[in-house]
Amino acid sequence: MVEHFAQGVWTPLVACAVSVLGAFLGLRYASRALSSSGRTRAAWTALGGLSLGGAAVWSMHFIAMLGFRVPGTPIRYDPLLTAASAAVPVVVMTGALAVVVARRWRRLVVLPVGGVLVATAMLTMHYMGMASMRMDAAMAHEPLFVAGAAVVALGASGGALWFVGKRWTLSATLLGAGLLGCAVSAMHYIAMAGVRVEAAGAPGHAASGGVPALAFLTPMVIGPGAFLVLGTLLLLVLPDERPVTGEAAVP
Template structure:
């Protein structure tokens, strides 16, 4: 009745790769935020939230949803709820990142940030599912829903810890794969909780929302443009090592100027 892979392995593989790409860009941004100060650090954390929450989580969710199909129905999407779920993903990831920056990466801070972000990601997923209309009632298995929320909280906590600790290329690659697997795992666990009634007779057509074809074009353009802009910003800006070296030089320069202003010894 419910087919989560109506387009074969294209949607799970593509969504996983996009999730990894978004998380990789986000981790690069958070690494630069750790070595920056003031508005620069805030800007890098904001970009990290957009990359992880927007591309790493929401785009993964939406692309994976393209493979969702209920036999005997037509799938349509509520545009406003779909967009709201994307904005929510960015906001909750941003909250988690800023909690870690303010409180550090200790156990309590990670627990608080991971809980806020994980619950927010879970709400984003089910809000995105609420935007899907198939002409028949969709219900959920409570136990599986709770499991998906637990996975979201654990994944968010691990992601925030990695965003605060990853420094080397090897660790970044491993962290990217871990986050991609965690996000995909949460999505498909939540999808496994779905149940629908059998459709008899004519194809069930919902009377709200827009078709996948009508929604796909604008979203692909928006996602492509935003991803290219993120990659350009990350690629053209100084690396975390360069930012750290520049901050150290500024500190050394400031100490030298202070020494020069001191009166000579008598």
């Protein structure tokens, strides 16, 4: 038996909030990339990939995992595999945004192909994160829940790419970020609902190696929080290069 909300409702709420804020910044960065060119466009695109893949997906996962507990079985994490799981969604999301922003291919081709790639990266990140767990227990994932998470991940990925350059208004971006952040959170908890763990060792015995789960608390909360605050300030300070055509530009 496992617990998904061992720290109470605060863990899923904070995880979802970070995902929504990360999605919001990612969409705004992408819109800035569309109105820029050269190195400026590349910088905004990279920030968008970092925000969507890093904060909205990766940080959400590990913040949510602070509420995961197997009674009597301490959990540790492999640092190298955990770091690798962060690179996957960031790199793929940045690449997908670069293709969409470049507008060199038709959206009817880019959106489905990009959506599948990003969804695959999201799922890969999730299960790499799960594989990074070190505990004296056997873990299995039920195929039905894996398939359900894949469907939600595909919808979230397609939505993220569709909103890039499709809606300029602040209200529309807030709506898109809310939908995307909630979808990422839903994908995570659908996948986690299919986790089955069978303890193998004596109660209280932890597998060797790795870092204790609570050691992730500071970087998973303070790190993304600082990035989101600084990212918001960056949008407010730097002007939007997009021409104003009947509608006021928003940060």
